[in-house]
Structure formats: structure tokens, C-alpha cells
Amino acid sequence: MSSRQTIHYSVIVPAFRENGNIRPLVTRIFAALRRADSPVPAEQVEVIIVDDNSRDGSVENVQSLQQEGYNVRIVVRTTERGLSSAVVRGFQEGMGDNMLCMDADLQHPPEYVPTMLASLSPSSTFVLGTRYGKGVEMDKDWPVHRRIISAGARILALPLTSASDPMSGFFGIRKESFLKARNLNSQGFKIALDLLVKAHIPPHAIAEVPFSFGIRAEGESKLTGKVMIKYLEQLAELYWYKFSALVVFLLVLFVVVLLIFARSLMSDLPPAAQHKY
Numbered sequence: 001m002s003s004r005q006t007i008h009y010s011v012i013v014p015a016f017r018e019n020g021n022i023r024p025l026v027t028r029i030f031a032a033l034r035r036a037d038s039p040v041p042a043e044q045v046e047v048i049i050v051d052d053n054s055r056d057g058s059v060e061n062v063q064s065l066q067q068e069g070y071n072v073r074i075v076v077r078t079t080e081r082g083l084s085s086a087v088v089r090g091f092q093e094g095m096g097d098n099m100l101c102m103d104a105d106l107q108h109p110p111e112y113v114p115t116m117l118a119s120l121s122p123s124s125t126f127v128l129g130t131r132y133g134k135g136v137e138m139d140k141d142w143p144v145h146r147r148i149i150s151a152g153a154r155i156l157a158l159p160l161t162s163a164s165d166p167m168s169g170f171f172g173i174r175k176e177s178f179l180k181a182r183n184l185n186s187q188g189f190k191i192a193l194d195l196l197v198k199a200h201i202p203p204h205a206i207a208e209v210p211f212s213f214g215i216r217a218e219g220e221s222k223l224t225g226k227v228m229i230k231y232l233e234q235l236a237e238l239y240w241y242k243f244s245a246l247v248v249f250l251l252v253l254f255v256v257v258l259l260i261f262a263r264s265l266m267s268d269l270p271p272a273a274q275h276k277y
């Protein structure tokens, strides 16, 4: 196993009942990193699975991968649940300066991991795997209702960030930027959007890597109606976070203009009438 000094990259995988996907995910990530043309050496990468007590054999599966020499570990949470908080926990655990988040279900192609990691640098502090890049086609088997939800969610987020796909669960961030973010929404599903806003990532620091989003390899999606309502709540919070100062400024400006206007009206009245008021 590599030491803390040699680990520069941490790949965080939130997982709930994903045992069937863990082995192909980890072996494909390391196979990609071990290729001669990988921009990132495999020895510098760790994979951390953050599992919410699935009790489906994921722990034993990770142990056997460790015995085979893969630098992977599993953090099992027993008192907390939720996608965003699992990702935050993984980022806190990660030893790397560069951190990547991806789903366990192979919808995020493991072969893109080297490119995604290599896209992070001191000047490019956020990398986003985007499904809306040039030449990217949505998998034709992706359900229509998911396409509509995704497009609507994306439009609502437009005023918050310049990123083309802030709904993506395939993204990376430099640790120093992650540490700048305060009050992250642990209940939300859209941790990338939360980080883009609260870590104050400027547009020029966002690298985008287009990828084709496939369909789940195994298991079930956890995207429910409740998750969508939580997204709307999260949006409202982010709008307030980002624009509250502007709203207060505009309100103060409005009151000042109103006062000036009222004063000028008063001074236009004859002195006797002014007295009456």
C-alpha cells in the first residue's frame, strides 16, 4: 500500500448497495491508470468507497481487492445517510491534494479517471465531467423523464454557475478549494453545484471533460421524488447564498431613492402646506 506522501489523488465513491459494481469499478479505474499513456501514475492514487452500512458484502469485497494489491479502502457510516454527506466525508478522508467524485454504478466511465485527475491543477481547481459537451450523445436508453428532469434542473441552476453540467456527479476539486467551502448542504444530492457556489470557483478555474453518461450497470437509482424536492430546497438556499447581498443592496437603494423623492416632493410644496405634514 502507498504511503501518505505518495498519494496525490483520491477518488471518492459514494455507495449504497453497490456491491455488484465495486469490483468492476475499482479494477477498471486501476487498469486505466496503469496504461502507459496515463497522465497520472497509479501509485499516486487511492480509491475510497463511502458506504452507508449497506451490509451487502461490499466490505468483504473491498478487503479481497486490497489483498490483490489495489489501493482501495471502505469507510462504513452507520449513523449518517445521504449522497452529499458521503462525498464530503470522503473528501475529508482523502489524502490527495486532488479529489475526484464518481458514482459506483459505472455510469461514469472509469477510463476517464486519469484525464479527470490530470485536469486538476493550482489554476484549474475544479473539473467537471459534462454530459453536454461537443460530440457527446446521451445514451439512447436513458429514460425520457430523466432527460426532462435533468434539463429542467440544469436551467434552474444557470444563474448560479457558468459550468455546463452542474448536476453532474462526476467531478473533481482541489483539496484547498474544498476546504474553503463553508456550510455545505449535507442533505442535498447536488454536491458539485454546492461546491461550485460555496467554494467560489471562478469560471476560468473550471475544466470540463465531456463524457457519455451510460445506463446503470447493476442495482437501482436512488433518485426519488423526495430527492427532487430536496434539490429545489437546495436551489433556494443557493440563490439566497449567492444573491442575498445583492437583494439587500437593491432594497437599501430603493429606500434611499424613495426618501430622496419624498424630500424633493416636500420641498416643492408651498411652506404652509409643508407645515400640515
Ligand SMILES: Nc1nc2c(ncn2[C@@H]2O[C@H](COP(=O)(O)OP(=O)(O)O[C@H]3O[C@H](CO)[C@@H](O)[C@H](O)[C@@H]3O)[C@@H](O)[C@H]2O)c(=O)[nH]1
Pocket (backbone or CB within 6 Å): 013, 014, 015, 016, 017, 018, 050, 051, 052, 081, 082, 083, 086, 102, 103, 104, 105, 107, 150, 167, 168, 169, 170, 189, 190, 220, 221, 222, 223
Ligand atoms: N453512501 C451513500 N451513497 C449514496 C446514497 N445515495 C446514493 N448513493 C450513491 O451515489 C451514487 C449515485 O446514486 P444513484 O442513485 O446512482 O444516482 P443517479 O440517479 O444515477 O444520479 C446520478 O446522476 C445524476 C445525474 O443525472 C447526478 O446528478 C447524481 O449526483 C448522480 O451522480 C451511487 O454510487 C449510489 O450508490 C446514500 O444515501 N449514501
